[in-house]
Amino acid sequence: MMTKYFIGIDGGGTRCRARLEDAHGKLLGQGEGGAANIMRNPAQATTSIVDACTRAVAASTLPVQLKEITVGAGLAGANIPSACHAFSNWQHPFDSLSVLSDLHAACLGAHDGQDGAVIVCGTGSSATRCVNGEFIDIGGHGFLVGDIASGAWLGLKAVQHTLLALDGLIPRDPLCEAVCATFDVQDDSALIQKVSAFEAKDYAVLAPAMVTLNTDGDAVARSLFDEGSAYLRRIAHHLLDNSNLPLCLIGGLSDTYKPWYDESVRARIQPCKSSPEQGAIAFAKQSIKQGAQQL
Amino acid sequence: MMTKYFIGIDGGGTRCRARLEDAHGKLLGQGEGGAANIMRNPAQATTSIVDACTRAVAASTLPVQLKEITVGAGLAGANIPSACHAFSNWQHPFDSLSVLSDLHAACLGAHDGQDGAVIVCGTGSSATRCVNGEFIDIGGHGFLVGDIASGAWLGLKAVQHTLLALDGLIPRDPLCEAVCATFDVQDDSALIQKVSAFEAKDYAVLAPAMVTLNTDGDAVARSLFDEGSAYLRRIAHHLLDNSNLPLCLIGGLSDTYKPWYDESVRARIQPCKSSPEQGAIAFAKQSIKQGAQQL
Structure with missing residues (x-):
């Protein structure tokens, strides 16, 4: 039928x-x-x-x-x-x-439906390539053990950084201020309480402010995107090397991370x-x- | 009465x-x-x-x-x-x-009841100093935003490392094998499922094997203890500097981390x-x- x-x-x-x-x-x-x-x-x-x-x-x-x-x-x-x-x-x-x-x-x-690869980076992160209908996945393990480079991962790193600053172990800085402002908290116990029931999507709320800080040249935000991008670059080479597959980038952080990919990878990028x-x-x-x- | x-x-x-x-x-x-x-x-x-x-x-x-x-x-x-x-x-x-x-x-x-400081590092991590009945705390923020250097933190890092290896992004190594053996899993989806409802104490189960790997000279385990110890050293100086407070180390990982502290800190360590x-x-x-x- x-x-x-x-x-x-x-x-x-x-x-x-x-x-x-x-x-x-x-x-x-x-x-x-x-x-x-x-x-x-x-x-x-x-x-x-x-x-x-x-x-x-x-x-x-x-x-x-x-x-x-x-x-x-x-x-x-x-x-x-x-x-x-x-x-x-x-x-x-x-x-x-x-x-x-x-x-x-x-x-x-x-x-x-044709052969190709995708790297997804939004609230979470994951990647796959499809050749002749066969998929090979990388990542996609979910928060908190996986999702490296994702919005949730960035947000968690930002909260951890903020707690060090609120503890006096490192200086307060723009990222710390952005986290405190986003969650309307002033000290570590208020922040802990705020995040105590957080899921991935709640941490990812911090990502836009971090993108802005990075664009504005903030060194701490930049170092977190550097760390995330190292993972995405590794994935890209694992997906694409020894092939001529096209690559699509999906998810809210794709544009942010795009400049970090090697030129050979960027040349493969196509719109969905x-x-x-x-x-x-x-x-x-x-x-x-x-x-x-x-x- | x-x-x-x-x-x-x-x-x-x-x-x-x-x-x-x-x-x-x-x-x-x-x-x-x-x-x-x-x-x-x-x-x-x-x-x-x-x-x-x-x-x-x-x-x-x-x-x-x-x-x-x-x-x-x-x-x-x-x-x-x-x-x-x-x-x-x-x-x-x-x-x-x-x-x-x-x-x-x-x-x-x-x-x-006398003045002094403690650094706790077991399943979690935290620290405080007491002077004239007044406490100043550092850390103690709990897994997953805090507890740096703790057993839960080490175990999570080990699982994240293992997922990279099971994904083929880095070589399989003794830490990866130890994680797979501890949880009796062979691939990434089995590991993800295993840890899907993990709490701090479940990740901390991996700490003893990591202590052994470090003792045996494994470079990856060593690098994680290095990272954790950097946090504990920072805490120790924040607690002790400009004072002559004695320090007690509490928790299952205290002896493991002890050699990483500076000599000036180690000289203050006393038994509880x-x-x-x-x-x-x-x-x-x-x-x-x-x-x-x-x-």
Whole structure:
């Protein structure tokens, strides 16, 4: 049976987006839901996915039912085999559901399903390359053990730096002042209390101020971006060396880090051709064509 | 009214210990309870404290009731004013309760109530100096923003290092092998899953293997202890400079870091004179003598 409707999901640690298309790729409606990380909270992920899809359908004002729709879902945590396996038991309401990681969906979207590499650096960081449909991932391990160079990583470093300054172990400086101003705190105990329940996204709130400080020539901010960029450069060479793959940079910190890449890497950078949601739809279509098992 | 019985509490993030004494400091019984961090979980802290005290009384086999006992409690989180204030509403079952931070109790115990400084480095890290009853704290901000040089900090660094190696960005090395062996994992996704719900104490499990690697001359382990020791050296000078205060080192990593301190600091190091529980009792007695408000 030829499915008339497709939804692509881009599901991350804070929200998920759904894009409803017809068989020709025409956008019919879009919707958003909550977090969709199937390792951290699979129950919440199912709710968020259904919410986002329901809203995308409602936005289309078409008489489409979820059970008619072929869904491709790029989901955070889908790179963890056991999380993916556990999630496959979900009795979803769609015609079919093909799951891949949010990173792979982004890569497929960015390169329109062709071979290529992506480095994502926003709240988190991760990277992958796709050659002949085979992915090799780097990073994407999540805060706090991974996500080096990301907004969350930068923000945590800034808080740690600020605590040294508030303790009198190093001088107070513009980064310390920016952290105290952002969180409206004056001393270390107020700062500790403020961050006591922080998640990655809460630390990442500091990133824009740090980008500004770096642009203004602040040495401490600069040293943190230097440290982050060393990781991203290492990733870029690991992804691209001995290939002629194009590279897409994705995420809110991509432009900031771009000057730090070597010229040979910068020459490969291209704009994204389409979105992660579109990448997820392409994956679902490919899965059906290949007769792969859908959920 | 002269109280006949005293209990000193040493309450930390994983457990709390109670020491029951008579008015002459004679040990009558000891007991343990669960975690007692009044910032993270005040309700649990009250349960843990009562548990530990009840067990100390039971161990004494004396017909003592909690309401007869003067309690001094050194509690994690008591350095956060708002946490301490919230905790003061507790309708405790004791004759009186005097609260100070676990760090201050350790310092009072280590120096028998005299002026001195302590650097604690075990699962966490913190430091304080006491001069004429006035404390100045450094660090003690807790994992993950603080606790630099601690077992939790070392373990997190080891996991981050291992993920780089498992990603192929750096060579696998003895530290990577030690982390994989400790957690019985072979690849990055298994390691990520293993640490996904880790707390400070879970990361700190790696510290003994890292101490061994350092002793055996491993360069990567050595570089992490170098980084940690730079923080501890900075703290030591901040605590001791322009004074002749003695210094006690407390916690499981104290001996490991000892050679990294400057000779001028090492010359000040003394063994602890008594325990944090005894320090907490001394604080309670002092509070009563000064007519300070007890809870």
